[in-house]
Amino acid sequence: MSLLAVEGLSVAYGDVLAVRDVSFAFEEGEVFVLLGANGAGKTSILRCISGMVPARGGAVTSGGRRLNGLRPHQVARAGISHVPEGRRIFPNLTVEENLAVSFIGARAHDNAAGALAAVYEFFPRLAERRRQFGGTLSGGEQQMRASGRAIMNVPKLLMLDEPSLGLSPVMSELVFERLAAIRAQNTTILLVEQNATCLELATRGVILQNGRVLLSGEREALQDSEFVRRAYLGV
Amino acid sequence: MDRRARQFGRVALPLLVLAVVAILPALPFVNNYILAAIVRALIFISLGQAWNIVAGIGGLLSLGHGVFLGLGGYVTGLLFNLLGWPPWLGVWVGVLVSLAVALVMGGMTLRMRGIFFALATVAVSLAFDQLARHYVDLTGGDNGLALKFMGDSLWAMQSRSPAPFVYAGLVFVVVYYGITRWILASQLGLEMRAVRDDETAAAASGVAVFRTKMLGFLVSAAMTALAGGLYMQFYQAIDPESAFGLGQAIQLQLPALIGGLGTAAGPILGGALMIVLSEITNWGAAKLGFVGVDLLVYGLVLLLVVLWAPKGIVGALRRRR
Numbered sequence: 001m002s003l004l005a006v007e008g009l010s011v012a013y014g015d016v017l018a019v020r021d022v023s024f025a026f027e028e029g030e031v032f033v034l035l036g037a038n039g040a041g042k043t044s045i046l047r048c049i050s051g052m053v054p055a056r057g058g059a060v061t062s063g064g065r066r067l068n069g070l071r072p073h074q075v076a077r078a079g080i081s082h083v084p085e086g087r088r089i090f091p092n093l094t095v096e097e098n099l100a101v102s103f104i105g106a107r108a109h110d111n112a113a114g115a116l117a118a119v120y121e122f123f124p125r126l127a128e129r130r131r132q133f134g135g136t137l138s139g140g141e142q143q144m145r146a147s148g149r150a151i152m153n154v155p156k157l158l159m160l161d162e163p164s165l166g167l168s169p170v171m172s173e174l175v176f177e178r179l180a181a182i183r184a185q186n187t188t189i190l191l192v193e194q195n196a197t198c199l200e201l202a203t204r205g206v207i208l209q210n211g212r213v214l215l216s217g218e219r220e221a222l223q224d225s226e227f228v229r230r231a232y233l234g235v
Numbered sequence: 236m237d238r239r240a241r242q243f244g245r246v247a248l249p250l251l252v253l254a255v256v257a258i259l260p261a262l263p264f265v266n267n268y269i270l271a272a273i274v275r276a277l278i279f280i281s282l283g284q285a286w287n288i289v290a291g292i293g294g295l296l297s298l299g300h301g302v303f304l305g306l307g308g309y310v311t312g313l314l315f316n317l318l319g320w321p322p323w324l325g326v327w328v329g330v331l332v333s334l335a336v337a338l339v340m341g342g343m344t345l346r347m348r349g350i351f352f353a354l355a356t357v358a359v360s361l362a363f364d365q366l367a368r369h370y371v372d373l374t375g376g377d378n379g380l381a382l383k384f385m386g387d388s389l390w391a392m393q394s395r396s397p398a399p400f401v402y403a404g405l406v407f408v409v410v411y412y413g414i415t416r417w418i419l420a421s422q423l424g425l426e427m428r429a430v431r432d433d434e435t436a437a438a439a440s441g442v443a444v445f446r447t448k449m450l451g452f453l454v455s456a457a458m459t460a461l462a463g464g465l466y467m468q469f470y471q472a473i474d475p476e477s478a479f480g481l482g483q484a485i486q487l488q489l490p491a492l493i494g495g496l497g498t499a500a501g502p503i504l505g506g507a508l509m510i511v512l513s514e515i516t517n518w519g520a521a522k523l524g525f526v527g528v529d530l531l532v533y534g535l536v537l538l539l540v541v542l543w544a545p546k547g548i549v550g551a552l553r554r555r556r
Contacts, residue, residue, distance in 0.1 A: 050439060076441035088436035090429050092497075101429040102440045134432075146436075 001064045003028045003188055004049070004080075004157060009058035011044045018044040020211045021058070026204060028156075031179075031189045033198055033205030035222065040208040042192040043085055046159050049190075050082040051075045062157070081155035083146045085162050085192075091135030095126055098134045098145055119148040122178065140171030147178065158182065159190040164198070176201060196228050257405060260398035270397040272514050277404025278466055280506035283490025284411040284499075285458035290488065291497035292415075292424055293451040294431025296349075298484040299340065299356030302363050303333040303456045305478025307463020312380045312473060313373070315391065322392040326464030333460035337453050345448045348434070357481065364479035379474025382467065392468045400469045407462060408503065414458070415499040418451075427451045428497070459487075489533065493540050495549030504548045512536060 005025035011018050019041040026032040034042045047053045049060050051072040060067040067075060076082070081102075090098050099119060120127035123144040129137060137145060143163055163179070164172035172195070180201055183189055191198055199205070199219055206216040207227050215225055222228060256273060259265050282304060289295050310329035314320040320328075344355040367374045374380055385391040394400065418424040426447045429437040438444050467473055477483055491497075494505025513529035520528035544551040 052435065052438065071443070072438035073441045073443045076439060082439040084435055084439055088433050088439070090432035090436065092432050093425075093428055097425060097428075100425060101437065101442065 002026060002061075003030075003063060004032075004190065005059075005061045006045070006049070007059050007061075009045065009048065009060065010056040011041070011048045011053055012056040013053075017056070018211055019048070022206075022208070022211070022213050023058075024206050024213070024216060026188070026190075028188050029183075029186065030203040031183055031191060031201050033202040033222075034190070034192045034208060035194070035196060035199070035205055035228070036208035036214075037194060039210070041211040042208055043161055044211075045208075046082060046084075046161050046190070046192055049075070049159065050080065079156035080159065081157065082159045083161060083163065085165065089134040089137065089142045089145055091133060093134055094131055095134060095137070095145060096130045099126075099148055102148075122181070123148050138171075139167050140174065143167060143171070143175050144178070147175070147182070155187060157188045157190060159192075161192045162194065163191075164193065164195050196223075199223050199228070253405065253409070256401065260396075260401050267397055270401055272510060274397050274400040274404050274469055276507055276510035277401070277408050278462060278469060279486075279510060280490055280503050281404070281407040281411050281462040281465070282459060282487050283494075283502035283506050284408070284415055285455050285462060286487045287491035287496065287498075287502050288415060288418060288458065289451050289455035291491050291495075291501070292418060292431065293427040293448060293455075295345070295448060295452065296353045296488075297356045297452075297455075298353050298481070298488075299344075299360045300455070300459050300487050301360050301479045301483045302336060302340070303459035304463040304466065304483065304487070305363060305367065305473065305475075306333045306336060307460030308467035308473040308478060309367070309374060309380060310460075311464040311467045312382050316380070316383050321390050322464055322468055323390075326461060329464055330457050330460045333456045333463075334453055337456035338449075341449050341452045345445060345452060357484070360479050360481070360484055364475045367475040367479060375474075377475065379472055379477070381472040384471065393471070397469070400465075403465060403468075407465060411458060411462075412499050412503065414454075418454070419497075419499060423447070423450060431497075489537065491547075493536060493547055495547030498547070498549040501547050501549045508548070509533065509536070 002025040007023050009022045010020055022041070022045060024032070034045060036042050044053065048055050049067065051067070051070050051074065055068045062078065062080065065078075067078070067080070070078070090101065093101065096116070099116060103115065120130075125141055126144055126148055129141065134142070134145065147160070147163065160179070163175050167175065176198065179189060179191070183201070189201075191201070199222055202219045202222070204216075204218055205222055207214045207222060207225065209227075214227060215222065259273065260270055282300075286297065286300050289297050289300075307326060307329040310332050311322050311325040314325035314328060315322055340356070340359050344352050344359070347355055368376050370376075382393070385393045387394050418427075426437070426442045429440065429442055430444050430447050434444055489509055490502035490506035492505065493508060494503065495501030512532050516528045516532045520526055540547060546553075
């Protein structure tokens with residue numbers, strides 16, 4: 001059974017359909033990418049999976065268990081961790097408190113200190129800044145913190161919404177490098193991006209346009225597709 | 236600031252102030268006028284601390300906390316006047332009624348964000364204002380409810396001198412300060428602050444947003460109602476305007492806003508400063524025949540705080556370190 005299966009999903013805001021009849025599924029250990037331009041419906045799909053917006057139609061299941069209808073904190077506690085767009089740090093909490101918040105949804109409550117140590121090992125820069133307020137971190141550090149927060153949950157599935165948004169090329173490279181390391185630790189990743197370089201990391205994915213699936217397949221197929229060439233490589 | 240000076244500021248200084256206030260009623264040159272001002276300050280601080288829980292820690296700018304102040308006061312007073320229940324007992328009924336109202340009120344308003352929540356709480360306040368004015372036989376209507384006067388009586392929690400209320404007020408301030416410190420250090424406090432900073436990210440992290448808001452709201456409502464009981468016993472009367480009016484709703488916010496939102500020391504510093512300022516200006520205004528100038532001073536101080544110390548007195552002190 002798929003770790004996550006989305007079947008015929010539609011999401012609407014009022015009368016406007018943002019996502020129409022989208023289906024995809026992936027297994028444990030994959031890095032699955034949702035690629036598309038602004039307004040393609042990528043964020044709406046993530047928000048729907050994590051219970052922040054209701055589905056207009058279709059179903060989301062994880063290992064056969066139905067997710068739609070659950071509230072966001074229930075989805076988080078089921079091991080599906082969502083790092084929302086714009087990094088979403090808590091500006092008036094210290095870095096350490098920021099990380100502690102994420103442990104609320106963690107399954108392994110008894111090992112808070114261990115999880116914290118693991119995140120600091122992963123992102124040494126965060127350890128240096130642990131007493132600093134979240135709002136004073138640089139963009140890249142905030143993204144580390146946001147990812148660190150999600151990692152602390154020891155999630156089954158880590159969903160990231162445009163982690164490279166607004167970062168310098170050097171920083172976004174660092175973030176993707178860390179993602180590869182997270183994946184190496186047996187965490188499945190669902191990655192939403194506009195930036196096609198993220199396909200380097202991917203096993204499979206879909207390309208979305210105007211709320212519909214334009215193309216779905218293996219990494220190579222997506223990289224070679226007309227859409228990616230035209231949209232991102234300009235050839 | 237070196238460490239010893241900071242320790243003095245954190246521990247020794249507050250204990251010193253506490254001791255001085257506790258000794259004041261025994262001193263010969265301290266008259267009832269000064270003691271009454273101190274009691275007003277202590278009640279003001281307690282109400283501000285209760286509001287600080289929901290607004291400062293939880294980020295919910297409630298303009299409806301007058302409802303809980305009023306319920307605490309009215310219920311305590313009515314049970315005494317009608318049934319002869321001592322306030323020691325009656326105030327807890329007031330707390331229970333407030334909790335029930337807070338549960339319904341929170342259920343209706345806590346899913347709203349920002350300004351919409353604030354406006355909804357104003358509406359609830361105004362509804363209670365109308366109720367209190369309408370049921371004249373029960374509440375005394377526009378004139379308000381006055382306690383049956385019993386003279387000096389511990390059982391009825393009444394006293395001609397304000398001195399006993401200084402001690403009651405001190406207990407409130409110390410306990411409420413402790414509760415605030417405890418919440419700030421607790422898991423609930425962490426969740427409330429996370430929700431305050433970013434509701435969406437908090438939910439994504441596994442925080443049960445609505446439940447967290449509701450818990451903070453209930454704690455704050457109960458604390459406000461309890462302080463409302465003390466308010467009733469001290470002033471011996473309560474009326475719709477001073478309980479449910481918009482003026483009171485704004486007053487309740489001043490200690491935390493001026494002292495420092497979301498800090499345990501903030502409402503104490505802010506509340507004390509406001510009462511001292513209001514007493515000095517009223518005294519000056521009486522000399523000059525210019526009554527009501529304290530409201531002007533409130534407004535001015537609030538303006539200065541917003542402009543130069545948006546994080547209040549505590550924020551300004553921290554920044555200097």
